[in-house]
Amino acid sequence: MNRRQFFKGAGIWGVALGLSYPLLKFVVAKRYRPPRKVHIRDTLETGQFLVEPEFVLFDTLKGPLAISRTCTHLGCRINYQEDEKIFLCPCHQSRFSWDGRYISGPAKRNLARFNVKTLADKKGYLVLL
Amino acid sequence: MIFRSGSIGQVALGALIISGISGIVVAYQYEAAIPFVSSVAIEAVLPFGAFWRALHFWSSQAFVILLGLHVWRRIGDLPRISQSPGKRRHWAVVGTTIPFAIFALFSGYVLRHDATGMAAGSIAEHLMLDVPFIGNGLDCLLISTGSEGVNRIYVVHFLMTVLCWMLGTWYHTKKVILRGGLFLLVLATSLLFSYIVHAPMDLPGQAVHLIKGPWFFLGVQELLRHLTPLVAGVLFPSIPVFLLISLPWFRPARRPLLLLGLWFMVYIPLTLVGWLR
Secondary structure (H helix, E strand, O other), X not given: OOHHHHHHHHHHHHHHHHHHHHHHHHHHOOOOOOOOEEEEOOOOOOOOEEEOOOEEEEEEOOEEEEEEOEXXXXXXXXXXXXXXXXXXXXXXXXXXXXXXXXXXXXXXXXXXXXXXXXXXXXXXXXXXX | OOOOOOHHHHHHHHHHHHHHHHHHHHHOOOXXXXXXXXXXXXXXHOOOHHXXXXXXXXXXHHHXXXXXXXXXXXXXXXXXXXXXXXXXXXXXXXXXXXXXXXXXXXXXXXXXXXXXXXXXXXXXXXXXXXXXXXXXXXXXXXXXXXXXXXXXXXXXXXXXXXXXXXXXXXXXOOOOOOOHHHHHHHHXXXXXXXXXXXXXXXXXXXXXXXXXXXXXXXXXXXXXXXXXXXXXXXXXXXXXXXXXXXXXXOOOOHHHHHHHHHXXXXXHHHHHHHHHO
């Protein structure tokens, strides 16, 4: 390798590495997203449930419960099976109880719960995602 | 005589060109902010939408399969390739078109954002995050469906296609070699096939109990039921990529080829098990 080739190679690598840093910093940066509020304009009796895209809402004797529909294994959207009162992941068949506790399958962890409260007029719920 | 030596590579290039052009057409009506709604609109409402979508889907599938066949045919050239450092580097760089092509195809499933597409996106993101040290960076670069929706994977879908085209033409052959007659044959076959066979899409509520991933992902999906995500979804699928790229550095290449064959002997039954579920 002569001096000319060395400087040419060093120049190319220098530019490539010099641009990689700002590129990666730009791409990896996370924009702030405030928590989303989901208003449910519906009232549930104890034992009833409501299926939303991101959670299933139950009303229990202890108050409302919003169980995440995101599987703790690899993030698939899970479905609530009303007849068996379980959550079933369609991707790898992990199972969870109605209140999100892990039963079987590769997930190993309980489902997340979202903050939920009954609206002041008692005619609905507010869920924070 | 339309078919000559090296035809598979050219047919693959023809399929890639059709895939790229039909993809640009589909993109005119696709909206990353409402991916499923716009995909359904393309498929069911817009005039000729189902045709353009099918053309894009099937030509992309054809490209990946033909690319695999093309590489398979070229394995016979390995003794010649392994003798020159330049040719070895060329093989390694061109070999990366296979993971790029598979990722371009895979991201297409995610972009339609039906039940299968959403699951594919979530699984890919979680697998990416399981890669030690660089997982978060890779996820931000390639997927990020959890926080960004399909925005980034939409960009990457185009990027991977362009990379496949650039590496397969300018880098690989130094010029675009594609005979007109052959291209017309590929085009006619693609048009006819896409006119008859629709591209698949899940309807809401269709895949409640079981979602089957893309055909090339079924083996990984099956393995993910039994092994950790890092092993089943990252290490195991990386094996054939690294083996393929490093083939010219082995002289003779019999041992890595045997390993590659062994990998497929495991992966094909896994795919069948996943498919039969």
